[in-house]
Amino acid sequence: DAKTTQPPSMDCAEGRAANLPCNHSTISGNEYVYWYRQIHSQGPQYIIHGLKNNETNEMASLIITEDRKSSTLILPHATLRDTAVYYCIDRSGYALNFGKGTSLLVTP
Amino acid sequence: KAGVTQTPRYLIKTRGQQVTLSCSPISGHRSVSWYQQTPGQGLQFLFEYFSETQRNKGNFPGRFSGRQFSNSRSEMNVSTLELGDSALYLCASSLGASGGQETQYFGPGTRLLVL
Numbered sequence: 204d205a206k207t208t209q210p211p212s213m214d215c216a217e218g219r220a221a222n223l224p225c226n227h228s229t230i231s232g233n234e235y236v237y238w239y240r241q242i243h244s245q246g247p248q249y250i251i252h253g254l255k256n257n258e259t260n261e262m263a264s265l266i267i268t269e270d271r272k273s274s275t276l277i278l279p280h281a282t283l284r285d286t287a288v289y290y291c292i293d294r295s296g297y298a299l300n301f302g303k304g305t306s307l308l309v310t311p
Numbered sequence: 312k313a314g315v316t317q318t319p320r321y322l323i324k325t326r327g328q329q330v331t332l333s334c335s336p337i338s339g340h341r342s343v344s345w346y347q348q349t350p351g352q353g354l355q356f357l358f359e360y361f362s363e364t365q366r367n368k369g370n371f372p373g374r375f376s377g378r379q380f381s382n383s384r385s386e387m388n389v390s391t392l393e394l395g396d397s398a399l400y401l402c403a404s405s406l407g408a409s410g411g412q413e414t415q416y417f418g419p420g421t422r423l424l425v426l
Binding site: 247 | 369419420422
C-alpha cells in the first residue's frame, strides 16, 4: 500500500499557482520523494524528485519540510494542460508505489 | 531522444488466451519495468528486468512473466487470461546503473481488454 496521503481532488484557476500537498508520515531518511502525473489514459509523466532540499525544474517546484513529513508540489502558472492526477511517492526501493493521487482540475 | 514505446497500443483477447506485450526503452536505458493499472487496484508494480535478468518482482501470480533481450527491449506475457487482467499495462525504463533510485520514464501503455 502507498505510504503517502494526498487530497483526492483540487481545483485551480488557469494562470494561478497550483499547490499540491502530500503527507509522508512514515518516510525514512533514505527515501526520496517523487512526483509523477498522469493525464487521462496516458502513461505517468515524471515531474520532479528530492530528498531533503527544495528542488525546481522547468515543470515545477518541490518544497519538502524540514522534518520531511510533508511536501508540496508547486505548478507556478497552471494551464488547462496541467489537468491530471498527481501522485507523490515515498521511494525506498526500485518499484514506484503509486497511491490514489490528487485529481487536479484547472479551470478557465 | 525518443521515449519509451509500447506495442500494440490496444488489444482484445478472450478468457483463456495468452498475450504478449512489447516495450522498447529509451536509448541507453538498460532497465525495464512493467506496471499494471486497473480502476480498482490502481498502478501496481509487476517486475523489473536488467541485463536480461529479472531483478525485482511485485506480487503477481506466475501467469505474468517477462523477459528482456540483449538490446534491452522487453516483452511481457500473460497466460490463461482472466477477465480481471483487463488493464492498462505500462512499461517504464531507467538507466539501470544503480539499481535503486533512478528516475523511471513511462511509455503510453497497452490497453488490454479480456472478454
